[in-house]
């Protein structure tokens with residue numbers, strides 16, 4: 001009788017795996033005993049409130065995987081608080097009015113329980129998912145539409161998982177196509193702008209031919225993916241994963257697997273990848289890690305052969321980071337730190353600390369030249385970096401020589417994305433969180449003052465802007481199922497056009513992205 005009263009959380013996970021026919025889980029290692037009633041209740045709560053975002057088997061979907069390995073940096077009491085109050089800078093809502101304290105604690109115990117089946121995604125799994133619809137040169141190298149190919153935009157519509165290709169001169173849609181579930185991070189263009197590579201949170205990599213409006217190849221690189229990067233020679237693509245803890249390199253042509261790099265240090269501790277970026281002047285990829293205090297530099301493959309990794313030890317975990325325009329310095333921060341670190345990639349060490357309290361969103365950081373008077377009264381240009389803050393209503397502007405804060409620009413709430421363009425006098429920052437999420441600020445790059453605050457759709461989140469090729473227009477998303485994108489004149493700040501879209505998130509201009517324009521993300 002007593003025996004019957006006990007079940008295992010692990011068994012419930014196993015049932016889920018069998019039902020979904022998933023090939024992601026392998027044999028049990030550890031089983032935690034809890035009463036059958038509690039196990040059933042926690043599973044019901046998980047299914048009702050968590051599974052839609054974190055996946056029915058805790059492997060991640062819109063939200064991250066919830067497995068002990070992925071939660072190493074989060075203490076259990078902090079996790080209970082996150083369930084009650086939500087998590088800053090994410091889509092995680094507060095559940096304190098929906099789940100009582102016991103339910104919240106039971107959920108925390110559940111997510112910190114090792115699944116009976118360990119999730120895996122092997123080279124064999126990767127290879128088995130590869131589909132090549134069109135081989136090299138099978139499709140014509142001219143477009144099936146007329147437009148300035150360097151001034152195209154892609155708009156990711158998160159609401160119904162579609163992508164719209166937009167003419168950047170007329171702002172007329174050219175084509176709309178279905179994407180994989182929950183694309184996240186910037187799609188990456190091939191250097192000539194013909195192809196684009198998308199990554200979905202559940203690990204799918206899609207290569208799309210913009211000239212022919214067709215998917216060329218697809219492969220599933222992992223279970224829970226962060227982002228991808230493409231090399232400047234256009235020959236390889238690398239994917240950073242949360243689950244499994246690895247980086248996966250593909251040949252950019254047909255997404256043939258080249259190499260899996262397990263992310264583990266010499267002592268055997270493994271880590272999720274915070275993100276991986278291309279570093280053009282270095283001919284390398286740079287990845288920062290979430291659970292190891294290391295930055296990894298991965299050279300492009302030579303003659304198709306992947307090279308060995310160079311590892312740089314840093315002072316703290318780097319959740320978020322970006323580079324100076326020369327890719328000599330990496331500027332990064334941990335989400336819980338009170339400051340950022342400047343890593344000299346040539347010297348291979350941390351060379352400075354930056355006073356950046358709150359939660360700077362360095363992934364959205366931009367740089368520009370800011371005019372100051374020198375000791376002789378002459379105007380000289382100083383390179384500054386600016387970052388929104390995910391916790392506080394401010395934009396920090398930092399001198400990139402002294403690493404001192406020049407100004408903290410007060411905004412109406414925490415912001416997610418910041419953008420500018422070399423030819424624009426303005427930088428735009430959204431107010432993504434809180435009661436003023438409908439607002440977007442326009443900052444004068446020379447005075448560091450907010451010159452205008454736009455509220456284009458009262459009550460709806462206005463977020464993420466991208467400039468066109470010559471910096472004369474800006475498009476802004478109204479982040480709503482009944483949403484739209486709004487085109488502005490980038491100089492007069494006057495609204496020019498609205499196009500209905502389904503929760504449009506990021507927008508990506510071919511020229512700005514392929515030229516590594518300073519005002520946008522790379």
Ligand code: DHE
Nearest residue numbers: 089090091183184185186227228274275363505506521522
């Ligand atoms: Fe993002 C880019 C990490 C939550 C929308 N986001 C990125 C990148 C990283 C990142 C590392 C750069 C990848 C690249 O371009 O190659 N994002 C994170 C997080 O750690 C965080 C805070 C938590 C998480 O859920 O993973 C997070 N991000 C979100 C969201 O909640 C957003 C608003 C909605 C969504 O899609 O889930 C969101 N992130 C975006 C967008 C970009 C992005 C639109 C690309 C911006 C660009 O202009 O390049």
